Amino acid sequence: MAKQPATKPDFENSGAMRSNKGSASGVRVYVGDCRELLPRIPHVRNSKVDLVFADPPFNWSRAYDEWRDNMPRNEYLDFTYDWLDLCIGALNEDGSIWVNIPDDTAAEIVIHLKRRGLSMVNWCIWHYRFGQNTTSSFIKSKVHALYFCKDPESRTWNPTEILEISDRASTYFDPRTQSKRDGMPAGKRVPMDVWYGPYWGRIQGNNKERRHQHDNQLPEVYLERVIRATSNPGDLVLDPFLGSGTTGVIAHALGRGFIGTEYSKANARRAFERIEQGPVRLGAAADAVTAIHKPRSRRQPVAP
Numbered sequence: 001m002a003k004q005p006a007t008k009p010d011f012e013n014s015g016a017m018r019s020n021k022g023s024a025s026g027v028r029v030y031v032g033d034c035r036e037l038l039p040r041i042p043h044v045r046n047s048k049v050d051l052v053f054a055d056p057p058f059n060w061s062r063a064y065d066e067w068r069d070n071m072p073r074n075e076y077l078d079f080t081y082d083w084l085d086l087c088i089g090a091l092n093e094d095g096s097i098w099v100n101i102p103d104d105t106a107a108e109i110v111i112h113l114k115r116r117g118l119s120m121v122n123w124c125i126w127h128y129r130f131g132q133n134t135t136s137s138f139i140k141s142k143v144h145a146l147y148f149c150k151d152p153e154s155r156t157w158n159p160t161e162i163l164e165i166s167d168r169a170s171t172y173f174d175p176r177t178q179s180k181r182d183g184m185p186a187g188k189r190v191p192m193d194v195w196y197g198p199y200w201g202r203i204q205g206n207n208k209e210r211r212h213q214h215d216n217q218l219p220e221v222y223l224e225r226v227i228r229a230t231s232n233p234g235d236l237v238l239d240p241f242l243g244s245g246t247t248g249v250i251a252h253a254l255g256r257g258f259i260g261t262e263y264s265k266a267n268a269r270r271a272f273e274r275i276e277q278g279p280v281r282l283g284a285a286a287d288a289v290t291a292i293h294k295p296r297s298r299r300q301p302v303a304p
């Protein structure tokens, strides 16, 4: 295990913080290293988790509050495989796991999950504008959102919870979208596997969602899509790298139980407060239009 500061509050000292709001399972936030905490949390140990969302440190020397984000590569990979195995063990037989990860470790995670017998459902891309400027290579503008499940037949999948307006309806005014027979409402579709659009940018500047002292906060719309599509109200959601708490905020607002672990005590406290305050954009991406071409002008719009 990589050397991290020895002054970490341990599980017994910090315990669990509970919310009285929300579903029967409530919200629990634990402070410490997820590799030590997860095996001690009963719902995790007993494989009662329905959905895992993990946005780990990328090992990019980011200035996290307490975590040292600069492990030797081999240690980082061991760390990655360790927390992945704990999260896989936490899932029930119908459970799913999402991992938010950049290019440099996506392949290793995909192979590890496959070796552990999980099935890939989608390899999604979160595309954002305003990546770090560079002239020595193409500018990075994406992170991978890897969606795996234990059992493709029994996984939870709620497509009607996350629909958007199709390009045929918004842009090409194609009447065939009104009579399609894919089970989805006329003019709408399940989003594509590249995610972008209004509210999908990195959270920075004066963004309404922004929490101070977090420079790697995910947008609420991202977690709303994941949680709505791949869990049900009353399900249990786990995030081993809570950060500013985005997963917990959305899970709690949507009536899911939530367990989060976070290495920084200050982050954990702020995340818990944010979860209690609730989201600022819930529902903002509903029925979005993500077409990249201007609407064709010669035909009249087709009402969705």
Ligand SMILES: C[S@@+](CC[C@H](N)C(=O)[O-])C[C@H]1O[C@@H](n2cnc3c(N)ncnc32)[C@H](O)[C@@H]1O
Binding pocket: 032, 033, 034, 035, 055, 056, 057, 058, 064, 065, 066, 067, 214, 216, 217, 218, 219, 240, 241, 242, 243, 244, 245, 246, 247, 261, 262, 263, 264, 267
């Ligand atoms: C990329 S951030 C997560 C951001 C989060 N998704 C959000 O929207 O705010 C990673 C977080 O994991 C925490 N962390 C790093 N290593 C950890 C570990 N071993 N156990 C628990 N938390 C850890 C860091 O302190 C940091 O807050």
